[in-house]
Amino acid sequence: MRWSLKPKPNEETVAHLAAKLGVGKPVASLLVQRGIETFEEAKKFFRPSLEDLHDPYLMKDMDRAVERIEKAIKNEENILVYGDYDVDGTTSVALMSSFLKGFSPYVATYIPDRYNEGYGVSYQGIDFAADNDVSLIIALDCGIKAVEKVVYAKEKGIEFIICDHHRPGAEIPAAAAILDPKREDCDYPYKELCGCGVGFKLIQALAARKGLETENLLPYLDLVATAIGADIVPITGENRILAYHGMHVINVAPRAGFKAILKQVKKERISITDVVFILAPRINAAGRMKHGQHAVNLLTEEDEDTAAQFAADIENYNSDRRDADRSITAEALAQIEDLKEQERHTTVVYQENWHKGVIGIVASRLTETYYRPTLVFTKSGEKLAASARSVKGFDVYDALEACKEHIEQFGGHKYAAGLTLFASEYENFKRKFENVVAETIDKKLLTPEVSIDAEINLKDITPKFYRILKQFAPFGPGNMSPVFTTCNLRDTGYGKCVGADESHLKCQVKQEGENPVFNVIGFGLGKKLEIIRKHKIFKAAYSIDENHYNGNISLQLRLKDIAE
Known part of the structure; x- marks a missing residue:
């Protein structure tokens, strides 16, 4: 993954806001990054009012x-x-x-x-x-x-x-x-x-x-x-x-x-x-x-x-959806492996009997796996129908617009779209889509990015700090759950792979020279166990959440990535 640390906000602005709100500088810094610089703006952020809806x-x-x-x-x-x-x-x-x-x-x-x-x-x-x-x-x-x-x-x-x-x-x-x-x-x-x-x-x-x-x-x-x-x-x-x-x-x-x-x-x-x-x-x-x-x-x-x-x-329909999703994703991944598609700038797959209702989900899974603008096609009546998904920073709608001479109908957004075309145009479209993406995409966008809000020390993570972070919710695009990085971490000796297929990483960390110890979970990061073995020093990118276990609640770090 690419790690990108957001620029530090103006220190004077941060200090002024911290004093006004009675919060620590790490919290004030997160607010300033989100464009909140005054007490009034902070009030509107933490206590959204229906009165502020537009006419x-x-x-x-x-x-x-x-x-x-x-x-x-x-x-x-x-x-x-x-x-x-x-x-x-x-x-x-x-x-x-x-x-x-x-x-x-x-x-x-x-x-x-x-x-x-x-x-x-x-x-x-x-x-x-x-x-x-x-x-x-x-x-x-x-x-x-x-x-x-x-x-x-x-x-x-x-x-x-x-x-x-x-x-x-x-x-x-x-x-x-x-x-x-x-x-x-x-x-x-x-x-x-x-x-x-x-x-x-x-x-x-x-x-x-x-x-x-x-x-x-x-x-x-x-x-x-x-x-x-x-x-x-x-x-x-x-x-x-x-x-x-x-x-x-x-x-x-x-x-x-x-x-x-x-x-x-x-x-x-x-x-x-x-x-x-x-x-x-x-x-x-x-x-x-x-x-x-x-x-x-x-x-x-x-x-x-x-x-x-x-x-x-509806629960039964959802169970059927999960089964279809699982089998089609497996078939699509096998198709990509056969074609060595990962060397391309796009992922485009097609099977005429794939369930039209789940191709959007499958497109999302393929994008997560290979991190390319992705299209999953199936047969729909006389035509082929597809769901498109994109990678962060690339406008797939614009890319489809550039291929419209091969498309019958399309619509959607920057990161998700749908389209139909005639089977006779499939290969032409696939070739054009690859060329358009290859010519227009910034190549760094083909590597997933972890966007980090701030570097903090483990001692900064207190119950009060987390209580305030929770009030940043609801989270989503434009207001993502804050991501932090901390350096000079060591596993205390409990590091191991967990999960049915041992694909997840679980450990307990402390920072050099500091007292706090935190439990850590990294979903899908099992393959990085070697980085933390034998008490090696590493750095982590993570968000903070609560772990509920046996009636006890504790703060834990949810890893985005780790590196030496």
């Missing part, structure tokens, strides 16, 4: 969206809330539909089938709306590129409101309203909302029109926080406020669906990391293995017994 009417077309929905409610029109089949899409549909049902009984939901319809707005979905006398579709987490489909809907007397956060194409659809902070003509102050976040801004605007306070919308923030965690959007600005309050809702008053999942996994309090690794995979599993509507049903169910049954069904 939703600052978003382009918000007034038009609200007026169109109010007209639909007044005229008793049938409204179809339409969203993608992933976590962001299903939470968005659950949020919007449950809010609107408080004002109209004429609200239905629709999630496209991943296999028969594919990503985003579909002609089948529009036909379903037409067959059911729907005159307004509210599309969430999709729609920004549905130019022809919006025209098709208009011919059937159906209008669209689009709430999206993906990058628009050259042309935007002729919808009644398009809410997307990434529109070039939108001056909304915060650009990094997820799809459910955009949906929340719309219900915030509707609520304001009805004289409701933002506090009345707190019960919806568990859905927004889940989407923020699952969609890996920056946890800065407005997202931090929404995630902070949403996590509180999940932990204090979870909706029946979340309560049922947490009961199954025997968890009472969770962090946003648990959202990513516990809640999100289960919600996603419905759309991957069966149908995304099952996730919406779980998220909108109010009866606890029914929710428990839905959660049990």
Whole structure:
């Protein structure tokens, strides 16, 4: 791994902030690195307030969206809330539909089938709306590129409101309203909302029109926080406020669906990391293995017994997803070994019978293993479909844009995207994608980086220090859990490999000349045992967390990497 130490912030600024807040310099330094230099900024960071959310009417077309929905409610029109089949899409549909049902009984939901319809707005979905006398579709987490489909809907007397956060194409659809902070003509102050976040801004605007306070919308923030965690959007600005309050809702008053999942996994309090690794995979599993509507049903169910049954069904889908994920990843890794792909700048694999629902997960695993921009293809009807994942610092969406003459359809973000193409274009695309990446990527990005916030001594790690660090949460892009480095470490003699395949490293360390001793765990670092053997001195890059064992709680170091 590449170790990169962030520049030291201005010492005077750090000292001033430390004095103002009554904290040590290591904490003040972390805050200044995050752009927090005053008492007021620190207060907003540690105590995010709903009052600091932006006025939703600052978003382009918000007034038009609200007026169109109010007209639909007044005229008793049938409204179809339409969203993608992933976590962001299903939470968005659950949020919007449950809010609107408080004002109209004429609200239905629709999630496209991943296999028969594919990503985003579909002609089948529009036909379903037409067959059911729907005159307004509210599309969430999709729609920004549905130019022809919006025209098709208009011919059937159906209008669209689009709430999206993906990058628009050259042309935007002729919808009644398009809410997307990434529109070039939108001056909304915060650009990094997820799809459910955009949906929340719309219900915030509707609520304001009805004289409701933002506090009345707190019960919806568990859905927004889940989407923020699952969609890996920056946890800065407005997202931090929404995630902070949403996590509180999940932990204090979870909706029946979340309560049922947490009961199954025997968890009472969770962090946003648990959202990513516990809640999100289960919600996603419905759309991957069966149908995304099952996730919406779980998220909108109010009866606890029914929710428990839905959660049990989804647990089965998740188990099937894990099995498919395991077998496809093994096949993909074998394919890469056969082709010696690791000498290339990209990883592109294809098997026509791979399960379309898990290729995104497999792409992530291959990226972790070989650390290359990665595409995993499978057959989908008459075409091939792929999920793309990237490495830190490289924009895979831009790379796909440069290959668009070989692509039928694509969309997504900097680090994750999806596309379809005809089988006849696969080899041409693969060659072009490799060439584009080879020509544009900074070669150092092909080695994983551990970004270190600060160098500290073990004696700096006190219970008070950790208590304050915990208040930096929720963590995510733009506000990652702090990573530290400490030099002159020795294993006290307990170092060993652990785990079923002995792939993890466990040891106990102390620093030369210092007293504190800390337990250490390094997942996937078993092969580095030799570095710490025979009391050799080494340095470590790590984050700090709590180890719960036999009712005892102690601080431990979670290794990112070690080096001599």
